Amino acid sequence: MPKALRIVLLLAPGLGLVVGLMALVVYRAAAQSLGLYNFAGTDTLGLTHWQDLLSNHNYWGAIRWSAYVATTSSLIAVALAYPLALWLRRPFRGSTFLSAMIKAPYLVPGLVAAFLLINVISFHGFVNEFLVWTGIWQKPVRMQNDKFGYAVIGLQVWKQLPLAFLLLTGAIQSIPDPVLHAAQDLGAGMLARFRKIILPLTAKAMQAALILIFIGAAGDFSFQSIAGPTRQDSMATLMTQLQGANHNDWNGAAVVGVSLMALSLVGAVAFAGLVQLVAKLAEKAR
Amino acid sequence: MSRRALNTILAGAVSIVLILWLVVPFLMALMWSMVDPGQPWSYPDIFPPKLSFERWKIVWETTSLSTAMLHSYSLAPMAGLCALLLGMPTAYAFGREEFPGKTIAQILMLTPLVLPGFVTAVFFASLLLSFGLFDRYPAILLGHVVLFLPFAVRILSVSFAQVRQDVVNAARDLGASPIGVFRVAYLPVLKPGIFAAFLIVFVLSMEEFAISFIVGVPTFTTIPTILFSYLGFDFIRTNAAVVSLILVVPNIVLMLVLERLLQSANPANVSGKG
Secondary structure, rough: OOHHHHHHHHHHHHHHHHHHHHHHHHHHHHHHHHHOOOOOOOOOOOOOHHHHHHHHHHHHHHHHHHHHHHHHHHHHHHHHHHHHHOOOOOOOOHHHHHHHHHHHHOOOOOOHHHHHHHHHOOOOOOOHHHHHHOOOOOOOOOOOOOOHHHHHHHHHHHHHHHHHHHHHHHHOOOHHHHHHHHHOOOOOOOHHHHHHHHHHHHHHHHHHHHHHHHHHOOOOOOHHHHHHOOOOOOOHHHHHHHOOOOOOOOHHHHHHHHHHHHHHHHHHHHHHHHHHHHHHHHHOOO | OOHHHHHHHHHHHHHHHHHHHHHHHHHHHHHHHEEEEOOOOOOOOOOOOOOOOOHHHHHHHHHOOOHHHHHHHHHHHHHHHHHHHHHHHHHHHHHHOOOOOOHHHHHHHHHHHHOOOOHHHHHHHHHHHHHOOOOOOHHHHHHHHHHHHHHHHHHHHHHHHHHHHHHHHHHHHHOOOHHHHHHHHHHHHHHHHHHHHHHHHHHHHOOOOOOHHHHHHOOOOOOHHHHHHHHHHOOOOHHHHHHHHHHHHHHHHHHHHHHHHHHHHOOOHOOOOO
């Protein structure tokens, strides 16, 4: 059997199935956003559904909100993971336990994470009881579904910090000790070593962490619908609302879906560029 | 103060923060699941007035949890098995063959991971509608298999790459049939990878919400969708606590097993050579 045919046959059941179905999904979203496959009327190819959504303030609100939550969550998660990964670079007594504790939330499903947080911040949750007990607050405060999305961002950070930690730890641990020792011997302080060696050598891992967290948070449904502000939609909640039985507007949902894919792409490209720029500037700075 | 002492203090402080970060939420979920229906837990009580397993019994007897568990616990092993069977040939190609476009093929394999989960779910449901596929069980199974195939392929391709060519050649030279070569040269190295790939797809399928929710709504329930029903419009905290623990505890145990398997997936462990 010719090699090319053998490779095609080997790839067909796994890669072929994945690429085939995902291509169909993306095509379906794009086609429905342009008026095709209209389940509630006749197919009309055009930009009508885009025009409808572009003049809808809920749509713009959802884009702004998802971009805000995704950007903030990814930056905070990476900012917290960096010092932890640096600190746990070399093993010491208790470091295995600390690493395991940091990584543990990654094993918790999103819905369970949202429920756990709601319990902690609820009217008589741990935070309220503790602050009232210490006398910092006179009475419990309502923290659930706050309008600034702190609960949603907190949840994203809780859930995604392990991912950033895992990626950064791998990159930091692969920096050879002699490189850092040589820099130290040549008089480089902690900050200079971070700027000139660690940051450039871990830039790719940081990029990956920021991008993956951004994409995950931008497409969030569970955290938003459980812990997010009641009058604010994320792109995923808006999309499912439009597609759901009350509206049955699959084409409108497709516009939101395509916009969400575009937002994920824009965020990924922006973070990739930003990390490269920061790494270059840090390396050049004296 | 010495650097070592400072590190110990820092480790202690971070441990306390992490325990609060992790243990308190689970402890609260456990307490909520054990609040006795006769004596509600309300402010300013710091702990529930009475603990019992009554709530677990009520949830089991009065909700569709048993059906949801049956669906989840049958979908997950099926998805794991299908992902293994479908992913094995691709993993072999990625792990043991060189061909033009291999890097692109490996990147394309990751598509389900970079596409937002709800976009995949909604337009997968749209495709099912158009094709007239209304049977929810096989539809959700197909969705899970496609969504989690990248994980299985990644783990299996690493395992395939670890199979030593000299062992394969030796088995062939000694007259082993293709099945014999697979049994003596491939299988011992692949075994931990096969278990790990199966387990990761199992765990991810158990946790999957988007496809199960969009495709399954309103009649087909899995553990995550029933949990969402208690967290959403009809918020029942005690029921949600029970279902959360039912979902999360077995998965954490399985993930710990998975980590062990991945650590043991070293060719030196099975072939005796590094």
